Each structure stands twice: as C-alpha cells, then as structure tokens.
Amino acid sequence: MRRFWLGLSITRRGAFILLVPTIFTLSSLINWSWSRQQERLASNWVIHTEETLKESNQLLTLLVDAETGVRGYGLTQNPQFLEPYQHARRAIPDRVAMLAQLTANSANQQVRLAAIQADIKTYLSLLEDICQLLGRSPERSSESAAQLQSLIAQGGAEMNTLRSELDSLKAEEQQLLQSRREQLQRTKQLVDRLLAATVVLSLISYAVAFYLYRQADQVIVDRNRDLAIANESLSQFNVTLARRNQDLNEFTYIVSHDLKAPLRAVNNLSDWIAEDLDVSADSAIGKQITLLQARVAKMHALIDGLLQYSRADRGENPIETVNVAELVKEVVESLDLPPQFGVQIARELPTLETERLLLQQIFSNLISNSYKHHTRKDGKVTVSAQQVSHSDRYNFSHYEFAVADDGPGIDPEYHEQVFKIFQTLSANNPDSTGIGLSIVKKIVENRGGILRLTSQVGQGTTFYFTWP
Secondary structure, three states: OHHHHHHOOHHHHHHHHHHHHHHHHHHHHHHHHHHHHHHHHHHHHHHHHHHHHHHHHHHHHHHHHHHHHHHHHHHHOOHHHHHHHHHHHHHHHHHHHHHHHHOOOOHHHHHHHHHHHHHHHHHHHHHHHHHHHHOOOOOOOHHHHHHHHHHHHHHHHHHHHHHHHHHHHHHHHHHHHHHHHHHHHHHHHHHHHHHHHHHHHHHHHHHHHHHHHHHHHHHHHHHHHHHHHHHHHHHHHHHHHHHHHHHHHHHHHHHHHHHHHHHHHHHHHHHHHHHHHOOOOOOHHHHHHHHHHHHHHHHHHHHHHHHHHHHOOOOOOOEEEEEHHHHHHHHHHHHOOOOOOEEEEOOOOOEEEEEHHHHHHHHHHHHHHHHHOOOOOOOEEEEEEEEEOOEOOEOOOEEEEEEEEOOOOOOHHHOOHHHOOOOOOOOOOOOOOOOHHHHHHHHHHHOOOOEEEEEOOOOOEEEEEEEO
16 A cells, blocks of 8 residues: 555645545435435424324323213213213214324334223123113113113223323333434434534545645646756757757868868869870770779769768758659759660659659669669669548658669668668679768658668568658
8 A cells, every 4th residue: 555655746646645545424424314214204203203102192081071971971971971972973083094004114002002092892881781781761770770780880991091001002102202312413423423423534634635736837837847847958959959960061071072172073083194105095095094093083072972972861951842753853864874774654643742853862872873884784663652641640641652673683681781870781893982862861861751671682672651
C-alpha cells in the first residue's frame, strides 16, 4: 500500500484524499436520511401503540358502562339506565374490530384478542340474561333471586377476567413501545457519533488534500520555471547553432572556392606540359597527363557535390506549381542521356504545390545514378507515383514516387551503405563521387519524407521517396 501511495503523483494523491471526505459526506447524508426514516417509523409505531391503548381503554369503558347500566336498571327498574348497556352492545364490535386491525402484526396480541372477544361474548350474554330476569317482575321468587345472584357473580368474575386480559394486552403494547423507543435512541446515538466522526475525518482529509494540492501547485510553478530556463537555453542554443551553420556554410563555400583555384591551375599546367613536350595521348606521358586531368575533374566534382550537400537543407526555395511529368522530362533532357537508354514516365504523375528546385535535384540524382551504374547502354528507367492515404506516421497527404531501373541491382547487405556520403559500390564508375544519394536522402528527410530502396543482385533497383 505504501509503495502504491508513493508511486502516485501529488495531484492523484490529492484527488484520492478528496475522495475520502466525499465518501464520508455521502455516507453521513445516507445515514442521516436513514435515521430520519427510522425516527419516523418509530414515531408511527408510537402512535400506533397509543391508538391500541386508546382502543383498549375505550373497550374497557364500554364494558364498565354496560355493567353499570344493568346495575342501575336492577336497582331502579328504570329502562333509561339500560341506554349505556344498549350503546355498549352496539359499539363493542367496532372496538374489537379496530383492535384486531391494530394488532394484526403481532401473533401474541391476536391470540389475546381472540380470547377477549370470546369472553366479551360470554359476558354480554350474562348481562342479557340478567336483564331478562330483572324485567320479568318486580317481585322475585327465592329461586329467581338465587339465579340472579349466580348470574351477577358469574358476570363479576367474567368482568375481572376481561380486565386482566385487557391489562395484559396493554402491557404488551407498553413493552413494545418501550423497546421501540430504546431502538430509536440507539439509532440517534449511532448517527450522532458517525456524523461527528465524519466531520472530523472530512476536515482532516480536506486539510491534507489542500496541502497536497499546494505542493502540486508549487511543483507546477517550479516546472514552469525550469521549462522557461530550458526554453531560454534552447533559444540561445538555436541562435548559436544558426550562427555556426552560417559559419560552416561560409567556410564550405570559401574552402571549395579556394580549392577550385589550384585545381584549375593544375589542369592548366598539365595542358601546358603536354603542349610543351608535344606528347601524344597514346604515349606513357600522355596517359599519365590524361589520368592526372581525370583526377582533377573528379576532385572538382567532389567539391561541387560537397557544396550541393551543404545547401540541401536550406529552406530558401520558393513554392511553385509543378507538373512532375514535365519536370522529369526537363531533367532527362538536361542529363543528355544516350538515345538507346530509355526513361519511361508514368501518366499518373501529379501536379504539386512544392519546391521545384529540390524535387528537380532529387530526380536528377536518382535518374543519373541509375544511368551511371547501369551495365548496359540500352538500360531502362521508369518513373511512377501513387498517392498514399493518411496513417499514424503522417499527418498530411503525400505521394510516394518510384524510380526503378533494370540495372545490376544492389546486394541487400549494402542497402544502407549507399546513402552514406562519399560511399560508392561501383568499381566500374570511377567518376562517381558518392554524394548524390546522400543529397537525395538529406532533402527528402528534411521535408518529412522517407527514402528507401528495394533491390536484389541482377534484378534492378527501385528507389522510393515520399513527398508532401
């Protein structure tokens, strides 16, 4: 757990700490809602119990009224005293039914109520018999008096039983009421403690989260300051790099210019020596002079190639509308290839808004390279193109051009070597400087493209390059 915590960023730690008080706050709200619900439920049960007790008392009152009415009638023989008795007989079934409804959730109370209901029926039957005996005649025989006395005694005993049963029913309700009140009190205490703990933990969590977020903010400030310093250093580095590149270009130009002058002098001197000595080209001295002049020409070509390579990454070329097919035709004409060496230009070459000079330099190097390293005079080169769809590697539309020849091919072992500067694989072409493909690679990659080749020995070579 500690390793997991230390592996989190400060921002995620703060988010995690904020999650804790949020959870406790939601929990407290849920508990508060639950406690209010429990309190309302307990209150409803209290009211329910009070209604049950009220109905029990009213039932007992009706029974007492019935007994009192019958006794008053027995003493006065006045039928008006029987009105409470008659009212009780009509009202008691409703009270019993109400009690049955109120105690429907308690099996014990239902058993008690069934016994009370049976005893009430018996008691009212006794009162009815007493009323009938009292209404026969004011003068009672000793037998009637004895029977009346027995009924009254039975009614008193039955009334005591009813009182006891009703007291038991009310005692059960009082016990339930007390239990529900205690449960409500425990619930309130639990919720109060939980709310207090929630408040304390929430405050602590918010304080820690605030501290961590302050740390995160300070880290961001420090990183922004470091980034500003890095940007300033990078800007200074870019300025220095631009100055050095400019110095290097100037140095390359000056060196190449200074080197060309003695080369021209050597070439002129070799011509003068040949003229002064009056040597023929087939003589030994003539062959040496010709070889010397060939080496001077190659050195001159190397210097020119070095200049072209140093200038290949300069973004100073204007954007023009370029018909690639026409451009390739111009390149072929400028190379002055022999008539039997064919260059086939595909019809689907596009028209682009691009840097004409750079694209011309690419095709010039690739086509001339195919011609220089071909083993036959009647070789063939094909130039084609296809539009490549968007991919993760490119965020723009681009074309992939192909320059394919039917020459001797290149062993896959040397596919990477051919793009290195001053590297040449053809021993049959001593005039090759080994710079052309390096220039092509530099131009293509500086424009966000890719240069590659496919070739096998004896199966020709195809150079592919992508261009925006």
